[in-house]
Amino acid sequence: MASEVTHTAATFADHLPVLQILVPFIAAPLTVLIGSRALAWPIAFVSSAIAAVIAFALLMKTMGGEVISYHLGGWAPPLGIEYRVDAANAFVLLLVCAISTIVLPFARTSVAAEIPKRQHTLFYTAYLLCFAGLLGVAVTGDAFNVFVFLEISSLSTYVLIAQGSYRDKRALTAAFDYLMMGTIGATFFVIGIGLLYMATGTLNMADIADRIAEQGSNRTVRSAFAFIVVGIGLKVAIYPLHLWLPNSYTFAPSAVTAFLAATATKVAIYVLMRFVFSVFRPDFSFANNTLEFIIIPFAILAMFAASFIAIFQSDFKRMLAYSSIAQIGYILLGIGFLTQTGLTAGISHLFNHGITKAALFMGVGALVLRTGSSFYSRLEGAGRTMPWTSAAVVIGGLSLIGVPGTAGFISKWVLVQAALEKGWWPVALLIVASSLLAVIYVWRVIETLYLKPATGDAATATEAPASMLIPLWIMAAACIYFGFDTQITIGASQTAAQGLLAGAVGMAH
Amino acid sequence: MFEEFTWEFIVGHLNYWLFIVLMMTGLYIVVARSNLVKKLVGLNIFQVSVFMLYISMGKITGGTAPIFPTDMKVDPGVTYSNPLPHVLILTAIVVGIATTSLALALIVRIREEYNTIDEAGILEIESTICRAENQLHGEAMGGRA
Amino acid sequence: MHHHLILRVVTKLLVGTIILYALYVQFHGDYSPGGGFQAGVIMAVAFILYGVVFSLASVQQVFPPWLVHKLVALGVLIYAGTGVVSLFLGYNYLDYGAFTPHHPEHGQHYGILVVELGVGVTVTGVMVAIYYAFAGRTPVISDEEW
Numbered sequence: 001m002a003s004e005v006t007h008t009a010a011t012f013a014d015h016l017p018v019l020q021i022l023v024p025f026i027a028a029p030l031t032v033l034i035g036s037r038a039l040a041w042p043i044a045f046v047s048s049a050i051a052a053v054i055a056f057a058l059l060m061k062t063m064g065g066e067v068i069s070y071h072l073g074g075w076a077p078p079l080g081i082e083y084r085v086d087a088a089n090a091f092v093l094l095l096v097c098a099i100s101t102i103v104l105p106f107a108r109t110s111v112a113a114e115i116p117k118r119q120h121t122l123f124y125t126a127y128l129l130c131f132a133g134l135l136g137v138a139v140t141g142d143a144f145n146v147f148v149f150l151e152i153s154s155l156s157t158y159v160l161i162a163q164g165s166y167r168d169k170r171a172l173t174a175a176f177d178y179l180m181m182g183t184i185g186a187t188f189f190v191i192g193i194g195l196l197y198m199a200t201g202t203l204n205m206a207d208i209a210d211r212i213a214e215q216g217s218n219r220t221v222r223s224a225f226a227f228i229v230v231g232i233g234l235k236v237a238i239y240p241l242h243l244w245l246p247n248s249y250t251f252a253p254s255a256v257t258a259f260l261a262a263t264a265t266k267v268a269i270y271v272l273m274r275f276v277f278s279v280f281r282p283d284f285s286f287a288n289n290t291l292e293f294i295i296i297p298f299a300i301l302a303m304f305a306a307s308f309i310a311i312f313q314s315d316f317k318r319m320l321a322y323s324s325i326a327q328i329g330y331i332l333l334g335i336g337f338l339t340q341t342g343l344t345a346g347i348s349h350l351f352n353h354g355i356t357k358a359a360l361f362m363g364v365g366a367l368v369l370r371t372g373s374s375f376y377s378r379l380e381g382a383g384r385t386m387p388w389t390s391a392a393v394v395i396g397g398l399s400l401i402g403v404p405g406t407a408g409f410i411s412k413w414v415l416v417q418a419a420l421e422k423g424w425w426p427v428a429l430l431i432v433a434s435s436l437l438a439v440i441y442v443w444r445v446i447e448t449l450y451l452k453p454a455t456g457d458a459a460t461a462t463e464a465p466a467s468m469l470i471p472l473w474i475m476a477a478a479c480i481y482f483g484f485d486t487q488i489t490i491g492a493s494q495t496a497a498q499g500l501l502a503g504a505v506g507m508a509h
Numbered sequence: 510m511f512e513e514f515t516w517e518f519i520v521g522h523l524n525y526w527l528f529i530v531l532m533m534t535g536l537y538i539v540v541a542r543s544n545l546v547k548k549l550v551g552l553n554i555f556q557v558s559v560f561m562l563y564i565s566m567g568k569i570t571g572g573t574a575p576i577f578p579t580d581m582k583v584d585p586g587v588t589y590s591n592p593l594p595h596v597l598i599l600t601a602i603v604v605g606i607a608t609t610s611l612a613l614a615l616i617v618r619i620r621e622e623y624n625t626i627d628e629a630g631i632l633e634i635e636s637t638i639c640r641a642e643n644q645l646h647g648e649a650m651g652g653r654a
Numbered sequence: 655m656h657h658h659l660i661l662r663v664v665t666k667l668l669v670g671t672i673i674l675y676a677l678y679v680q681f682h683g684d685y686s687p688g689g690g691f692q693a694g695v696i697m698a699v700a701f702i703l704y705g706v707v708f709s710l711a712s713v714q715q716v717f718p719p720w721l722v723h724k725l726v727a728l729g730v731l732i733y734a735g736t737g738v739v740s741l742f743l744g745y746n747y748l749d750y751g752a753f754t755p756h757h758p759e760h761g762q763h764y765g766i767l768v769v770e771l772g773v774g775v776t777v778t779g780v781m782v783a784i785y786y787a788f789a790g791r792t793p794v795i796s797d798e799e800w
Contacts, residue, residue: 173635197566
């Protein structure tokens with residue numbers, strides 16, 4: 001309690017969970033207050049880099065299975081708001097921070113080309129708020145706090161997507177659609193939390209878990225579960241709830257798409273995992289059935305339907321958006337298995353797909369900068385005029401398929417293992433079959449870039465600037481690196497999966 | 510399970526009925542109206558229904574406003590309502606205002622670019638753009654238009 | 655200039671009162687109903703009313719848009735900064751007990767006043783900024799076309 005007279009001064013390291021979000025959160029109003037266009041980007045980049053260092057420190061601390069609990073305002077949970085970091089959060093935090101830090105240098109050139117100058121300061125403010133919101137969602141252990149941070153990140157996301165309207169006015173309707181669906185999703189989520197509060201009288205996630213375990217399942221808890229899964233499902237873009245995603249990703253500025261595709265849906269998936277495994281627990285039979293009979297079929301449907309639609313796109317960026325929906329299917333499938341291996345696969349694919357998509361969307365951004373469009377017909381032959389960009393895109397594409405030696409292969413391999421472990425060999429076959437669809441849509445890209453004669457804009461295009469190529473190649477290299485060194489990804493995913501599956505019994509005490 | 514539906518059950522859960530009616534009204538407007546501003550009004554009604562749910566949750570029979578007397582001497586005989594749901598919903602209301610003003614700003618911009626705020630009209634314009642793109646860049650499937 | 659005489663006179667009388675009331679709600683928010691959110695909105699109402707009755711240009715003379723935007727950011731920084739100060743005093747983030755370690759309740763009192771001030775500043779700024787953003791846009795349809 002705050003009123004305790006005996007007080008031991010906390011050290012810097014104790015404050016890491018709150019500093020994690022505080023750094024970008026203070027940087028955001030600071031850019032407005034300073035109001036200098038020249039300083040907006042450096043502030044954003046420095047705060048993002050600091051956040052990345054903090055996230056790395058947190059992951060190192062929690063890798064052994066330790067759980068860090070931070071009491072906001074000195075009020076002890078379950079009454080006070082608690083920030084709670086274990087391996088699962090720390091992993092997601094590191095993903096978000098790393099992507100943000102790498103995307104920002106890319107964003108500087110890309111934003112300068114796609115967004116009018118007078119908007120730049122506020123663009124970085126919105127970006128930082130979105131970033132802080134995503135980190136907040138991952139770090140907090142308080143159910144209502146999740147909603148608040150989710151809305152901070154969502155509202156700034158709508159703004160960021162609408163910035164694409166300077167290139168294509170359809171960004172506005174895309175942002176409006178996302179706003180409608182996102183708000184409905186967030187409101188469903190609040191209803192779910194309200195019902196949980198009614199049933200348990202607490203908002204601390206670990207405490208809710210304890211109370212549900214005590215009282216067992218009842219109608220209020222079950223309806224809360226349904227509301228939360230549908231609400232977060234809208235943010236995750238689970239297959240039938242994905243309608244906002246293709247337009248938002250296609251029309252948003254390239255840098256925004258690269259950042260969002262790699263982080264926003266991933267953080268939402270983390271929330272879903274946290275609620276299903278830590279709050280409701282896998283032994284909550286209703287959750288169990290939901291995963292097995294609803295999430296898994298939809299996940300498989302997403303893998304096929306979205307991949308199939310992706311094949312028939314004429315726009316590279318939109319193709320990637322549909323492919324994202326398919327890849328979310330793989331992650332959900334892993335979660336749906338409800339086994340240690342399945343969850344490990346889900347979490348590691350979350351990370352691997354994050355870096356793969358960041359690489360690909362940055363590649364698109366670089367192509368758009370030089371050719372002015374992301375349509376295949378405008379990119380024909382770009383492989384010859386922009387060799388470095390195209391090569392990185394190909395590496396990303398291979399990782400998307402899951403070719404051995406790339407990051408995508410590792411997580412898909414674990415996913416297939418998980419399916420076989422459960423004895424669900426048809427599912428394992430379906431995973432392989434849907435990867436074949438990925439081969440087709442990635443081949444179309446390779447064919448466009450390398451095999452078609454260079455025409456139009458691509459023929460006269462020059463290689464992308466170094467500020468874009470370096471981030472792009474860091475991501476592409478990461479796709480290969482994590483295809484060989486599985487220590488960090490699989491190791492952290494395993495710890496995270498163990499932590500999640502062990503549930504949160506007695507964690508509040 | 511239907512024997513539960515007694516008169517006491519129905520009246521005793523009045524706030525939930527109101528919540529459900531408001532929520533469904535809001536959702537229906539969001540889905541059924543094609544005017545973007547009306548959609549937004551529906552979204553607001555939908556959000557307000559949740560505010561109702563939370564605020565009524567904090568009500569305790571015979572409870573008074575949760576304000577302590579200035580001398581901080583709390584009479585143990587006095588029942589206070591639960592202030593926590595009210596505080597939570599204060600946050601949600603602020604989020605709602607932010608969402609509404611952002612959506613209105615987007616509608617203003619849409620009106621400027623499309624010269625209409627009717628969803629059917631917008632879809633028509635977008636499918637025209639899409640058709641032109643398809644002619645130029647090859648057929649594509651899926652998507653909005 | 656001569657129409658809406660009553661409105662103009664009443665507004666001039668009201669604006670000061672509204673601001674005073676906003677300040678009352680602001681600084682009594684620690685132990686009674688009120689606080690930054692309510693006070694901020696009431697404060698913003700004073701400016702919006704002035705803008706509606708007189709003109710956007712005249713209210714923007716008093717309260718220029720650049721100042722509004724700075725205030726929005728400043729309020730958040732006051733709030734977050736309070737927490738940072740408690741961090742540097744060796745306490746947890748936003749633990750107001752840090753300000754008066756011997757009597758944490760007083761510290762909480764001061765802390766909440768400062769934080770509410772930050773909230774009030776931001777809410778005033780945001781409300782006025784929203785009004786400016788919408789009122790400042792030239793309409794696509796001119797008034798005569800209605």
